[in-house]
Amino acid sequence: MLKIDRLKITIRTAEQDSGFDHTFMQGINFIASDDNTCGKSSVIEGIYYALGFEEIIGGRGEKVLTSAYKNSIEYNSKTFNTLESEVYLEVYNGTDIITLYRTAKMENRDSRLVTVYFGCLADVETGSVDYDDMYVHMPNSATREKGFHTFLERYLGLELPYVNNYSDSESKLYLQLLFSSMFIEQKRGWADIFSGMPNLGIKEAKQRTVEYILNLDTIENEKKKISLTDEKNEIEKSWNDIVQALIADSRSAQCIISGFPNSPRILEEAVRAKVSIEYINRQEINSYILNLRDELSRLSSLKPKIVDNFDELQVELDETEKQIDLISNKINEARTKLSMEDASIKSLRESLDTIKIDIANNKDAARLKNLGADIGSEIIKGICPVCNQAIADTLLPLANEFHIMSIDENIKHLVAQKEMFEFALNGHSEAKAELKNSISHFERSLFTLRRLALSLRSDLYAVDEELSESIVYKKLELGNEIQQLEKFQNTVNDSLEKLTELSERWRKYLDEKEQIPKEKFTLEDKKKLSSFESNFKNDLRTYGYKSVSNIDDISISRDTYLPVINNFDMKFDSSASDNIRAIWAFTMALLQTSNTHLGNHPGILIFDEPDQHSIVISNMKAFFKGIIDVEGWKQVIIGITIKDTDTRTAIESLDARSYNMIKINEKAFTPIIKVPPLNDVDEQS
Template sequence: MLKINRLRIEIKTKEKVFGFDETFQSGLNLIASDDNTRGKSSIIAMIYYCLGFEEIIGGRGEKVLTAAFKSIIEEGENVWTVLESGAYLEITNGMEVITIFRAAKMENRDNRLISVYYSDMENIHRQDTLMEDMYVHMPNAANNKKGFHNFLETFLHFELPLVPASDDAVRKLYLQLIFSGMFIEQKHGWADILAGMPILGIKESKKRVIEFILNLDTLDNERKKDHLRSEEDNIKKEWTTVVRDITLLVEKEACSITGLPLSPKILTDLDYSKITIQKGGVHIDEYINDLTEKYNDLQALKPKIIDNFEELQIELNETEVTIREYERDITKLRDLLDSEHISIRRLQNNLEIIKTDINNNKDAARLRNLGSGLDLYTSKDICPTCHQDIADTLLPLPNHMPIMSIDDNIRHLNAQKDMLEFAMLSHKSNSEQFQSSINLLEGNLFKLRSLAKSLRSDLYQTNDSYSEAIVYKRLSIESEISNLNKLLDFYSNHKVTLEILSDRWKDYLEKKAALPENKYSQKDQIKLNHLQEYFVDNIRKFGYKSVSNLNQVEVSKENYLPAIEGFDMKFDSSASDNIRAIWAFTLALLQVSSKDSGNHPGILIFDEPAQHSIVVNDMEEFLTRIINDFNKNQVIIGITVKDSDTRRVVSELPEGKYKLIMVPNKAFQKIDKSL
């Protein structure tokens, strides 16, 4: 809830203090004058200004205010220079009362500074009154502790949602946007429904504001969907990283892994049992056991060369044969890798040519389309002399062979581009696989060459020398066992991460399944139906005549704005009926919010609602509707009572049901002293 209790404006000159000081009540408040240039809009603008909502008027800071706040103020024939100006605004949320002060012109005080007094206006200078300075219209003013709009959000017991921004970020739904659906200012506010909404980089801002005011579940569902999309992306990225890390280490140790899911899924005990790491076609545990046995056998041998010359020679020969096989395999793989690189370069060149051709054809199509507007034969591929088709090729063609048009060319070239890009991805994948195989073979080749060197050394040593081959084998096996055990430990740790990601994926799927299948919940449907009913009832009572059958009027399910047969209602509305529609919709939002537990703070401001020669009887119905149906809310209206009919309407309003603040010749009169 937001209710304005009191507004005090102070404009200080050399000798006098001018200003405005009035209280406001619940229900209807009329700020009236007998002419349209008395300062009513200046008073209303100061309410916006104190709340930091002057962007609804069309700007930021004191520049949206009139000269009376910044330069000169008139008093009869006298003109006074303004030295300082500002305003105090006392507001309540139904439980707490605060007073806001914001300067319009004041030396050494920036207009973005707002002082908040935690008391009513009469007691702001008491010693026990707490005062706090805050800022507005600066970065993070809607989020930081000292940001005034962050404070105001808390004071109003709002919980503003995060909504998509135009730069694909997510931002808070700003208060300025929300209150543009409640504060209708004079210059721009009557152009269209929510016309005064400032541009603050929020996607579909009108739609988001209506969702918030009505407290639609769609807003919460959209927020949940955004959160789930973010969670899905995070799980997939983390899952891919874990799988990649495991796969890289497995391949580094010349092993293979099967059963490891490449994308997130709910893993069961059966799934975990299917994940196996092998080396040489043998399960890694069995392979480590075999290595351990070989190591133990080597431990039992004395590292001496006794009578094993023939065995050493045979082993050396077998090792050299394997080395040559590895070298041949590496050479073949390098040739294949070079071939892939050549293919990739060729495809890249072809892609560049295709892209250039596509751009050229698109430019030609644009020029053709521009030329067709001039009705030129050449732009239509027709000879201007003989009126025969012009072929866009100089090559001789068989009779009746069709020539592709520019549009066909573009489609054909796009298809070729897609095919080349797919082929490039395939060649890049092959290239990566060949490089991985080369790295693995080169690692094994290094070990074999080291072994061969040790065997040759043993063959030429004396019989009582130590066997380098046996020592090398021991060290090699010991190192391999150590590396494979590290691999198992690494996999075990990452398996825990996979278990956590699997649980998160399960939670994500459960939350996704819990979202409603339809865009609108049952409560949303009821609220939107009520919005349509209230709106149609309002425009009927306010004398809307642009549509003969008001049963055709509906609230669009796409943007929640009034429509007729799917089209914006304003296109079929006269200027005065457009004003009636703004009255009706602004009131309907508050009506639905009050009926169906929405977020509307319960305040409306209309500056000069009698625009475009509104019939006085309709204006009377508008004011009567506010008095009868909105007495628990607060409605402030700036109105000119120049003609007799309008004066009669105001004078015949039920006594005690509204407050009339009559503005004299000038809104700002001499006051006794400043607060």
């Protein structure tokens, strides 16, 4: 809760000090004057300013305050230049009293500095109270320990949620947004519901504010949904990264993997048994590695010296050179096919671009036709203006049996063509990737064969006692290939381990997703919104709303939480005075519903000049009485002009014990009479 106990504003000039110093009570507090230019709004601005809520008025800092705080004040037809100005606001949260101090104009003190005194204003004036300095309207003032709004949120017992902002991240639901639904200022506050809400970059700020005040579960559910979506995206990205890395490794190892889970799912314990690895020759990898080891063992048993094996070396060299020619031809064929694929992809992309332009043009034509472009033209209706016969959507002469497609049919045809081209483009792109992979594999094989051929030639012309270079080379190649394949097997196992961990996260994600209510609103939310709607409509009746014949046609939108009539904004059907009544009713209904259903409303309202657009006095009486009748905690401060007898009568008709009257006679800021200290008084006497 928030209760304002005392407000003290001081304006210092060279000639004298002026100010405002009054206390407030629970219930209704009137700040009243006979004239509308006596400074009531300046007093109310002092409350906003001390709380750091001046953005509701229209900006930050002292620049949004009236001239009295910054430039000059008038009293008894004299103008005095303002040298310094300051605001003290004593508030109570149901447990502790504190006093907030903020200057509007003062040398060597920035207006963004707020001093919090941990005691009442009377104690501050005697200097016997602890205090702490904080900052406002600076980065992190709503999140850091020394941020004033961080302190104020905690002091008021609020736990503001983090909500989406326009930077695709999260921000707190700032206090300024919350209190814009409770503080209705005179200049722009009566234009519409929430018209005083500042733009602080929060998406759907009005909806989030209503949800928080009424303590709807939707905020938490939305937060969970956002969190789960982020978790889902993170798991899918991590999973895909592992799969893509493994695909790249498999190409490098010249292996084919089957049964590997390509997308997130709950993995069985026996997932490893379902994953098989084959070498590019389609031989199971373990068998292939075993064959390589046998070959390595055979070569190791040979004496690595040149003996009488010239014929064998020559046959092996001939076979190797044949393989070199064969693979070279395969590389050339693959490169030719790759060029053809590139040409096909380029052609398909150009065709796709053309089709997309045609679709856009046809959609524009259809949209204009549906909107009734060239109203009155028979041609746009498909009728000849001369013979009044139907004409097709073309200017070309056609055979009678030839059907010309309409614009809509043409769009469908083009969309189908687009999908066909996209499918073909995807196929050619995959074929291109496979060709590039094949070329890479062939080039590696060609390099190995050429090295082997070189070794064989060296052996053919070597001295008998020299080491066999081809045998040494083969052993090295076999050893490297075995090492590479075993490393790839370990990579697959490590990848499966990582996927198993991601699988557990996926299981948890699916479980939490299932627990989120399928409907937007919980049963308790529906009760609160029904109560809010009922309170709003009852208040409209009480305040004399007449712009619709049946108030039951009005409802609270379950999307925007704003009043609508047949799904249209209610203000479009409201007169100027009824729009004011709607703002009264909406603001009051939030308080009533929150008090009844244990919402988060702090229980304070401010209305500056609520009698806009010549509201009839009976409605004003009903408004005042409605405030008094609200169950639960409330404090309402109303700035009002009582020049009219009717307005004065409406206030005086209330029980005198139910309201507090702060009467401003000429000006809100009056000269401060300095009382000398008691010892000085004694000496004078």
